[in-house]
Amino acid sequence: MRKIIHIDMDCFYAAVEMRDDPTLRDIPLAIGGSSKQRGVISTCNYPARKYGVRSAMATAYALRLCPDLVMVKGRMELYVKESMRIREIFADFTDIIEPLSLDEAYLDVTDSVHCGGSATLIAQEIRTRIHNELGLTASAGVASCKFVAKVASDENKPDGICVITPDKQDTFVRTMALEKIPGVGKVTLQKLHRMGLATCNDIRQYPFERLQKELGKFGAVLWDRAHGVDEREVNVSRERKSIGVERTLNDDIHTLTQCYDFLPVLLEKLSERIAAHEKKHTKGESVRIKSQGVKLKFSDFQLTTVEHRQQKFDAEVFSQLLVEAYERGRGRGIRLVGLHIGLAEPAPVEQLILPLEYQ
Numbered sequence: 001m002r003k004i005i006h007i008d009m010d011c012f013y014a015a016v017e018m019r020d021d022p023t024l025r026d027i028p029l030a031i032g033g034s035s036k037q038r039g040v041i042s043t044c045n046y047p048a049r050k051y052g053v054r055s056a057m058a059t060a061y062a063l064r065l066c067p068d069l070v071m072v073k074g075r076m077e078l079y080v081k082e083s084m085r086i087r088e089i090f091a092d093f094t095d096i097i098e099p100l101s102l103d104e105a106y107l108d109v110t111d112s113v114h115c116g117g118s119a120t121l122i123a124q125e126i127r128t129r130i131h132n133e134l135g136l137t138a139s140a141g142v143a144s145c146k147f148v149a150k151v152a153s154d155e156n157k158p159d160g161i162c163v164i165t166p167d168k169q170d171t172f173v174r175t176m177a178l179e180k181i182p183g184v185g186k187v188t189l190q191k192l193h194r195m196g197l198a199t200c201n202d203i204r205q206y207p208f209e210r211l212q213k214e215l216g217k218f219g220a221v222l223w224d225r226a227h228g229v230d231e232r233e234v235n236v237s238r239e240r241k242s243i244g245v246e247r248t249l250n251d252d253i254h255t256l257t258q259c260y261d262f263l264p265v266l267l268e269k270l271s272e273r274i275a276a277h278e279k280k281h282t283k284g285e286s287v288r289i290k291s292q293g294v295k296l297k298f299s300d301f302q303l304t305t306v307e308h309r310q311q312k313f314d315a316e317v318f319s320q321l322l323v324e325a326y327e328r329g330r331g332r333g334i335r336l337v338g339l340h341i342g343l344a345e346p347a348p349v350e351q352l353i354l355p356l357e358y359q
Contacts, residue, residue: 003119005107006141006149010158012103014045019135028066031074089129098234108234120163145230151180173228176200181225200226244340245269252333256326262337291342294321299333
């Protein structure tokens with residue numbers, strides 16, 4: 001039986017700012033969203049959440065919900081540094097670590113000898129060290145599989161721990177609301193509700209073939225999760241799948257020519273990020289790409305993305321894709337322009353070795 005811990009920092013960016021400036025601790029605080037007209041909230045503290053403020057929310061809307069909301073631009077370099085310090089604490093207990101972002105990670109402690117091999121005590125010790133050494137709080141979920149550990153880490157937030165032992169897992173999962181399952185987004189949840197499904201127990205009573213027909217491959221995944229099944233291992237080598245840049249505009253633009261005006265700046269930034277990725281991950285070798293894409297967000301906050309399968313980077317492709325994305329707007333104003341490349345998996349080693357006759 002595996003022992004999985006999911007660690008999730010409590011409002012990480014905001015917590016760092018409150019630690020460094022105690023005057024921010026008891027007031028509604030949000031990070032990001034520097035422009036009141038176009039900004040987007042990166043994260044917020046718990047006093048702000050009481051007003052309904054959430055991450056990824058437009059700043060203007062957040063300020064309507066909470067007029068006294070204090071906005072802080074944020075210090076990404078510091079957050080990255082603190083995240084690395086947290087990861088060093090993890091590494092003292094196991095080397096099987098799967099970071100999901102700067103503020104959360106899975107740890108497999110099945111074979112760890114620390115704390116007598118108790119996953120619960122390891123999670124408690126990690127949380128204690130994070131608090132004592134960094135002045136921050138973290139919540140933890142402990143279970144025998146990844147998805148249950150992740151859901152559990154949210155049960156007693158903030159600064160809490162939830163342990164789901166194997167004998168309690170079936171009961172915990174059976175009554176679980178479907179929106180708690182990672183991967184069940186707003187659209188999928190609405191569809192599930194139309195099907196009369198609200199909990200994992202509902203899924204268990206639903207015919208598997210019909211579920212798969214309605215939801216495709218995700219139907220099989222959802223069936224497994226509803227039965228407490230998640231065979232995924234903690235992956236220590238998560239590969240980045242894309243590199244992108246985007247620009248949120250202070251004022252809507254309305255013409256294709258205006259969109260083109262942003263391409264040179266975005267292309268320069270994208271090239272910088274690609275170069276940084278090559279330096280760090282491919283030892284200076286050019287990245288292998290599988291696609292290029294353009295993203296636009298319209299004035300009604302609807303997003304559209306156009307991609308083209310492409311094995312060689314070509315800046316001109318972005319111009320072509322931009323035309324198609326723009327036409328989908330049907331005259332709507334544009335508030336965001338973005339570019340990205342999809343990364344192909346590294347070539348297998350055996351493909352890089354020439355046959356003897358060619359050496």
